[in-house]
Amino acid sequence: MLFYDVVDRCHGLYENFINCVAFYIRGCEILVTELFKFVCDRWKVFALFNLLFFGCVLTVVVLAGFTFPPPLYNGWSPSVPEVFLGGGWPVMFLGIFLFNLCVSAFVVVTLPGIVLFPLSAVFLLYRAVLWGFLLNALPTWPFLAVLPTVVLEGEGYVFSAAVGTVVGASWIKPDWVFKDGELSRIDAFKRALKEGLRGYVFVAVLLLVAAVVETATIMFLSTLP
Amino acid sequence: MLKVLNGNNWKAVLLLSIVVPVGLLATFKLTGLLGEPATIAETITLEPVEWEFERPYSYVVFDKLLRVPYSNNYLSGTFDFIVIDYAESVNVGFGDRVTLIIRLNLTGANSDVFIENVCFCFHEIYQGSRLYFQRSNVDFQFINLSLAEIVDGFNGENNLKAFISLAGLNHPNNVYLHWTTLWTLHSLNTQDHELSATYEVTYYNGTAYNKIIQPFKVQIKGGTKP
Numbered sequence: 001m002l003f004y005d006v007v008d009r010c011h012g013l014y015e016n017f018i019n020c021v022a023f024y025i026r027g028c029e030i031l032v033t034e035l036f037k038f039v040c041d042r043w044k045v046f047a048l049f050n051l052l053f054f055g056c057v058l059t060v061v062v063l064a065g066f067t068f069p070p071p072l073y074n075g076w077s078p079s080v081p082e083v084f085l086g087g088g089w090p091v092m093f094l095g096i097f098l099f100n101l102c103v104s105a106f107v108v109v110t111l112p113g114i115v116l117f118p119l120s121a122v123f124l125l126y127r128a129v130l131w132g133f134l135l136n137a138l139p140t141w142p143f144l145a146v147l148p149t150v151v152l153e154g155e156g157y158v159f160s161a162a163v164g165t166v167v168g169a170s171w172i173k174p175d176w177v178f179k180d181g182e183l184s185r186i187d188a189f190k191r192a193l194k195e196g197l198r199g200y201v202f203v204a205v206l207l208l209v210a211a212v213v214e215t216a217t218i219m220f221l222s223t224l225p
Numbered sequence: 226m227l228k229v230l231n232g233n234n235w236k237a238v239l240l241l242s243i244v245v246p247v248g249l250l251a252t253f254k255l256t257g258l259l260g261e262p263a264t265i266a267e268t269i270t271l272e273p274v275e276w277e278f279e280r281p282y283s284y285v286v287f288d289k290l291l292r293v294p295y296s297n298n299y300l301s302g303t304f305d306f307i308v309i310d311y312a313e314s315v316n317v318g319f320g321d322r323v324t325l326i327i328r329l330n331l332t333g334a335n336s337d338v339f340i341e342n343v344c345f346c347f348h349e350i351y352q353g354s355r356l357y358f359q360r361s362n363v364d365f366q367f368i369n370l371s372l373a374e375i376v377d378g379f380n381g382e383n384n385l386k387a388f389i390s391l392a393g394l395n396h397p398n399n400v401y402l403h404w405t406t407l408w409t410l411h412s413l414n415t416q417d418h419e420l421s422a423t424y425e426v427t428y429y430n431g432t433a434y435n436k437i438i439q440p441f442k443v444q445i446k447g448g449t450k451p
Binding site: 136 | 259
């Protein structure tokens with residue numbers, strides 16, 4: 001009797017576990033679908049911004065390499081503001097993530113675009129130019145080590161610029177952003193804002209992964225002479 | 226052209242817009258097409274210049290100029306260290322201070338030469354003393370330089386009391402700097418002091434980066450009660 005009770009309970013627990021896993025997978029599926037819906041709807045903007053951003057980084061690195069005298073390399077030092085936080089790697093990771101998300105992505109790139117939509121692209125390109133000069137000043141190994149961070153973080157800023165541009169353009173020219181029907185400026189702005197919030201979850205995920213990679217890269221580069 | 230591309234093509238464009246530039250960057254770097262950044266090829270340390278005085282019991286003006294004219298094939302100019310005065314405090318010696326001026330004037334021999342950065346460090350073994358860079362507009366001036374870092378009023382590792390670092394602005398061919406500093410002694414009049422100041426200049430001579438180090442030393446001999 002006791003044996004069957006145990007089996008019955010185990011079976012119940014197993015069913016609960018399976019239900020939880022299924023619920024979790026379904027949740028993730030909805031999240032990913034929602035996230036990619038924003039990306040799928042705006043392929044052109046993302047492709048264009050990616051081309052602009054990474055093309056600009058490449059151009060600046062090449063031009064700086066051929067135009068200016070070789071930069072002086074004094075050894076690796078993480079001279080970006082979010083890294084000077086102290087308190088070990090968890091604090092550094094959190095600092096990098098929050099700084100990149102709140103300041104570098106939202107305040108610097110997205111917010112100006114919401115006010116005047118071309119500004120997102122302008123600030124994105126400004127960052128690309130800065131990164132180009134920074135990359136030009138790195139020797140081969142640190143250069144290759146920071147490339148994954150450049151791709152992930154850069155992609156985060158590309159997405160945040162796309163959000164800024166879409167939301168910013170929505171209240172100026174609703175028909176540029178939404179082809180399906182006549183929308184008032186207010187309605188278009190509300191719809192773009194909702195879409196932008198979904199997109200910002202994607203930005204946050206990208207910058208979170210970028211922060212993990214950046215923290216690991218900084219810790220690795222700190223060990224180099 | 227944009228209208229010709231369908232959804233799948235855009236996905237390809239999106240991927241290629243990341244992969245191609247980043248791939249090209251890595252390829253250019255690995256193949257050596259993009260050069261390596263330079264390191265300092267040569268460091269020259271010049272003879273230290275020293276000056277010593279006995280610690281007075283009143284306010285004394287010295288206006289002592291320690292000047293080092295420097296010249297090589299690429300760079301010429303002067304390194305100046307001026308001991309202006311000594312001020313006695315009414316507060317049993319603990320506010321006694323010496324006013325100093327650091328001054329630098331360098332010019333490149335040709336347009337290929339530029340000053341990359343300059344740095345001034347102050348060290349003293351005596352723990353209690355401090356060194357402050359004056360911040361009012363009349364106390365400092367720098368031309369073709371931008372302030373990178375300034376730290377003063379502390380007692381750091383290796384007896385570092387203060388340092389200031391400035392970067393050359395737009396690859397300058399000539400730079401000028403003067404800065405008034407206060408060396409507060411925080412000691413009784415019988416206490417000896419010895420301050421080491423180091424000027425470091427990194428410049429590019431057209432083919433490589435070199436560094437010049439000019440040390441100065443000021444010694445104060447503790448006074449005997451008059």
